Amino acid sequence: MMTGKLHMMMFDRLASLNACRIAGKSVTPIVLGAALALSACSSVPVEERSDVRDRYEGANRKVFAFNMGVDSYVLEPVAGAYRDTVPDGAQTAVNNHLRWASLPSTTVNSTLQGKFENAALATLHFLVNGLTLGFADLAADEEEQISKEDFGQTLASWNVPEGSYHMVPVLGPRTTRSLGGTVVDFALNPLSVFGTGDVVQTVNAAQAPVGAVSFRAQNFDAINDVKYNSLDPYARTRSVYYQSRQGLLEDRVARGTASAVSEDEFDSLFEEEIN
Amino acid sequence: MFRRQMMAIMIASLTLFPLTSYADARVTAASALVDKMISDLETFLATDTGEESFRTAEIDRVLNTYFDMESITRFSAGQYWRAANGEQKTEYGSLFREVLCGTIVRNFDQLQGLAYTADAATAKGDKFVIVSGTFTDTTGQRPAVKVNWRVLTREGTAPKVFDIEIENLSLLITQKQENVAVIRKNKGEFVALINAMKDRLENPLHNDS
Numbered sequence: 001m002m003t004g005k006l007h008m009m010m011f012d013r014l015a016s017l018n019a020c021r022i023a024g025k026s027v028t029p030i031v032l033g034a035a036l037a038l039s040a041c042s043s044v045p046v047e048e049r050s051d052v053r054d055r056y057e058g059a060n061r062k063v064f065a066f067n068m069g070v071d072s073y074v075l076e077p078v079a080g081a082y083r084d085t086v087p088d089g090a091q092t093a094v095n096n097h098l099r100w101a102s103l104p105s106t107t108v109n110s111t112l113q114g115k116f117e118n119a120a121l122a123t124l125h126f127l128v129n130g131l132t133l134g135f136a137d138l139a140a141d142e143e144e145q146i147s148k149e150d151f152g153q154t155l156a157s158w159n160v161p162e163g164s165y166h167m168v169p170v171l172g173p174r175t176t177r178s179l180g181g182t183v184v185d186f187a188l189n190p191l192s193v194f195g196t197g198d199v200v201q202t203v204n205a206a207q208a209p210v211g212a213v214s215f216r217a218q219n220f221d222a223i224n225d226v227k228y229n230s231l232d233p234y235a236r237t238r239s240v241y242y243q244s245r246q247g248l249l250e251d252r253v254a255r256g257t258a259s260a261v262s263e264d265e266f267d268s269l270f271e272e273e274i275n
Numbered sequence: 276m277f278r279r280q281m282m283a284i285m286i287a288s289l290t291l292f293p294l295t296s297y298a299d300a301r302v303t304a305a306s307a308l309v310d311k312m313i314s315d316l317e318t319f320l321a322t323d324t325g326e327e328s329f330r331t332a333e334i335d336r337v338l339n340t341y342f343d344m345e346s347i348t349r350f351s352a353g354q355y356w357r358a359a360n361g362e363q364k365t366e367y368g369s370l371f372r373e374v375l376c377g378t379i380v381r382n383f384d385q386l387q388g389l390a391y392t393a394d395a396a397t398a399k400g401d402k403f404v405i406v407s408g409t410f411t412d413t414t415g416q417r418p419a420v421k422v423n424w425r426v427l428t429r430e431g432t433a434p435k436v437f438d439i440e441i442e443n444l445s446l447l448i449t450q451k452q453e454n455v456a457v458i459r460k461n462k463g464e465f466v467a468l469i470n471a472m473k474d475r476l477e478n479p480l481h482n483d484s
Contacts, residue, residue: 235456
C-alpha cells in the first residue's frame, strides 16, 4: 500500500533539489539547460516510443539512468543512515520546515488560480509557523487541509499546453509546462529574500538536499521496491508522474474522496468483452 | 391539465425508482465486499506467523476470493492481450499472479499497525462502484493514506475488486502502462513481457541495505 503512496510523489520531491548551490550559485539554470539541450537533440518516432507522450524517450532514459546512479551512490545510502540515526522528532521538524517553505508558492499560485480560501489558509499557516522558521507546526490542529499549488498548476489553469515529457537531471520527471513552473516556484522560496552569510542563508542552502534525503528516507522501502523490482522502473515512474500530476491539476489528491482515474481508461476492458 | 402533470410525475418516478434502487444495491454490495475483505485481512494479520509460504497462500486466497483476477489480468496487458495466443495468455496469467503475490508478500510488513476506516461509496457508471476508506497508522509514525477500492459490479454476478487507488493513484493503470511499455519497446511482441516477468522472478534485484 505504501508503494502507491511513494509512487505519487516519487522523484517529484527531488524538485526540492532545485535550490542546490555550488559556490553560492544556484545550479537550477544548469540543470534545466542540460535537460532542454538533451531533449532538443533526439525526438523518437511515435511507433518506437513506449508511450506516445514521451517524445524524447531515448534521451530521457539516459537521464533516468543517471538519476538512478545518483540515487544509488548518494541518496539511498544517505537516506538509509538518516532514517536509522536521526531521532523521529528531528525528522518531523525537518518535514515541517520543508512544508512551511513551500507555503508562499502555494499562496501566490492559489491566488492566481482564484482559490482564495486556500491562499488565506496557506498565509495563516506561514505566518504562525514562521515564528519557528516552520520547524514546529503550531497550526497542526487546524482541520482544513492546505492543497499544495505550484506554478505549473497555475499555468494549467490558464490553459497553457502541457508540452512534452522530460526526465530532468536530478530533478526527475517534468512536462515542459511544469518545468517552467519549477523555475518560478524556486523564486518564491521565502528564504531566498533574506541576506547572505547568516544562519538563514545556511538553512536555505541546506533545504534542498535535506528535503531530498528526508523524502527518500520516508519512502525508503517503497522506492527501493520500485527501483529493484519493477519490470521497467522508467515506465513506472512516468506513469506515476502523469497520474499524480493529473490528480493535482484536478485537486483530487488533497481532497482524496473521488477516484482520480478517468473512466475512459477502463473502456478497453468492456470493448474486449463485446468483441 | 394538473392531473396530466401529476400522472407524468408519477410515471417518471416509477420508471426511475428501480434504477436508483439498483444503483443503491450495487453500492451496498460493493461496500459489504470491502468490509468483509478488510475484516478477513485483519484476522489474517492477527494470526500471521511471518512465514513466507503461509503469507503467499493467504494472499492467493484473498486474491481469489475478493478480486476479479481474470479481468485484472486481461486489462493489465492492455490492447496487446488480443494479440496474444492462448498459451501466452495462460502463461502470462500465471506469471502475473506470481508477481502480484510476490509484491504483496514483500511489502507485507508495511500493513502491520494500520487501522482502516470506511469513508464513502459511490457508483461510477453502470459497472463500477468506488468504495473509499482511510488507512491510519496506529503508532502515528506514518501519515494517513486514502484508498479507493474500484469494485466491478455486473448484474447477475458477485461484485469483485478490480483496482486499488492509493492517494488517487491507480495501481492497475500503473501496472498496465508499465507492461505496455515493455511490449512496445520490443516491437509489440507479447512474448517480451512474458520473458521480462520470468527474468525478474528468476533474478530479483533485491537491495539489502
